[in-house]
Amino acid sequence: MSASSNAIIIGSGFGGLALAIRLQSAGIATTVIEARDRPGGRAYVWKRDGYTFDAGPTVITDPACLEDLWSLSGHSMAEDVTLIPVQPFYRLLWNDGTRFNYSNDEASLNAEIAQLDPADVMGYARFLEHSRGVYQEGYVKLGAVPFLNFSSMIRAAPALMKYQAWRSVYDLVSSFVRNEKLRQALSFHTLLVGGNPMQTSSIYTLIHHLEKSGGVWFAKGGTNALVAGMVALFERLGGTLLLGDAVNRITYSGRRVTGIVTASGRTLAAGMIASNGDLVHSYGLLSGSAYAARRVRSLQKRRFSPSLFVVHFGLKGRFPDIPHHSILFSDRYGPLLEDIYRHGRLPNDPSLYLHHPSATDPAMAPAGHATFYALAPVPHQGKAPVDWGVEGPRYRKIVLDRVRDMLIPDLYARLDTCFHYTPQDFTDDLGAHLGNAFSLEPILTQSAWFRAHNRDDHFANLYFVGAGTHPGAGIPGVVGSAKATAGLML
Structure with a gap:
């Protein structure tokens, strides 16, 4: 098959995999190349001490946009993935003891x-x-x-x-x-x-x-079970997934990209290339291109979303009173957001999203144990250049103390395993500019046409997919971006 009729996708996040499935379903020979040892991008997974820890995203909405990927080739998502409904969608908690169950049951809501x-x-x-x-x-x-x-x-x-x-x-x-x-x-x-x-x-x-x-859903086995299901579909269709080999350079001739060179020295030619990677990082791969250098400088002036500090922990015991998703609000809603988005202050009273997947799927933890993560939005490294090697352990205690004080008084006595993930990890593992967690901040002047275009304005066969393109972050967003990008590539 000639290079002109094949495609390479850099990065195996939800956007990259959804695009790969669409292209492969249409008969385009597609190779996905991923720097990490597992597919998923931000939807990575760790298996530790019998626990399954999803990196995220963990809220699945609009399952129809996912089902659509299987139906392209006459298949059903149920062949590869089991989705379980989550109720309530979220339990919201405030420091004064107020609790609010958010669901789609009209009477109870x-x-x-x-x-x-x-x-x-x-x-x-x-x-x-x-x-x-x-x-x-x-x-x-x-x-x-x-x-x-x-x-x-x-x-x-x-x-x-x-x-x-x-x-x-x-x-x-x-x-x-x-x-x-x-x-x-x-x-x-x-x-x-x-x-x-x-x-x-x-x-x-x-x-x-x-x-x-x-509805709000959870994939049995964790978000990465959904990633594994997408990979299984892609490979059944004849697609190729290459893991553990970072792309070091995108090659080009004139106004067309021609292929990639990887860290291991592999060279692959392609008729079309799409990047599911960080925008700044992706344009940086076009070394020697004055146009790409201008794009990098332009993007660096844009507003990027904050980062996240995530504490993954396993506890002895089960917690039937704690639902799958909880939001623990700080007493400072607007001022806390100002600290994160504007002032670059690391809050000592973070609002938290608490994920408790073993509430829905007990197999996410060893028998008689529970899997959690607590996620705190924090400023990206451009706003707060924190040394997370020093700050991480201190901030982990702040996060765990919040969970202890609001929900699990004997948390430390039950603690079985624990690790944390910082803005520096977003940079190191994902090439995320400033350690951002969601690409460009979704403000009106960075939406639709103002986001990165699904097809590059200069290189006619270079495309983008994922959170930095229209419509934005979240599973439905990046799967929607894949549909838009596929429409252009096909």
């Missing part, structure tokens, strides 16, 4: 809202109707559309303006409900895709309809 403020039940119903409209315009119609020129943005503008895209998620939510805790409950979702609820475009309120209509 309305009861939860009424406990916070009965007047907000009607306001929430109006908010949900707004979210449904944004979902139709922003996700169904535009979620897999490549914005290659500004005119495509202009065509989309009336719909985005109708739904007040210039307002922030928090601002829009606040126009529907008045209880401060409910405002936090309805706006925190943007943090799961790297966005500050106080600044991220209200278009992201579509997440609520996405969850309400499609």
Whole structure:
């Protein structure tokens, strides 16, 4: 087969694998090359002491976008992956003892809202109707559309303006409900895709309809079981996955890329190349190109999402009272976000996302034990150049103390295994610029046409997929970006 009819994808995250499946299903001989020893990118996995620790992402929404990948070749996702519904979607907890179970069961959700403020039940119903409209315009119609020129943005503008895209998620939510805790409950979702609820475009309120209509799910065996299922499908279709070999250089001639050179010295020719890697890192692979050097400088001036500090831990005992997903709110919502996004301060009172997968799948931990991770948004290294070798152990204790104080009083007595993952690890393992966790920050001036284009503007056969492209981070986002990019490559 000639190089002109084959494709190379750099990186095996969800976006890269979804793109690979689409290309291979269409008969394009596709090779995915991954620097790490396992596929998955940010959805990495560690197996330690009998526990399975997913690196993330761990909230699966819109399973239909995943099922679509199997149906391309007449198969069913159930052949490779078992998805389990998660209820409640999240339990939200505040320091004053308030608990709020967020689900798509209308009666129980309305009861939860009424406990916070009965007047907000009607306001929430109006908010949900707004979210449904944004979902139709922003996700169904535009979620897999490549914005290659500004005119495509202009065509989309009336719909985005109708739904007040210039307002922030928090601002829009606040126009529907008045209880401060409910405002936090309805706006925190943007943090799961790297966005500050106080600044991220209200278009992201579509997440609520996405969850309400499609549910929240967990892959049996962990998020990496979903990665393994995608790899199995890709390889069955005839695709090639190469692991443990970083791409050192993308070769080019004129305005076309021609192949890659890897750390091991391997050279591969390609008719098309797509990168699922970090944007700054990817353009850096085009060594010697003045255009690529300009792109790197331009990207470095953009606003990147914060990073994450994640503590993975296994505990002796089971915790039936702690659901799969919990959010532990700090008493400082807006000011905490300012510290992370603007001031570059490492908060001593972090809000946490607590993941407890053995609540849904006991096999994620040894018998009679439980698997957890606690995730704290923290500034990226451009905002806070922290020495994580020194700071990591101290911050780990701050995070674990929060979980102890709010949920598990004897946490340290039960602690069986523990390790942490820092912004420096995001840089070292993933080539993430400044250790960012979600690529470009999802603000309005970095959305759609303003994000990285799915096809490069200079190199005609160089493409991008993943969180840095339209529509953005999160599993539905990067799988949508793969659909947009595949449409261009095919």
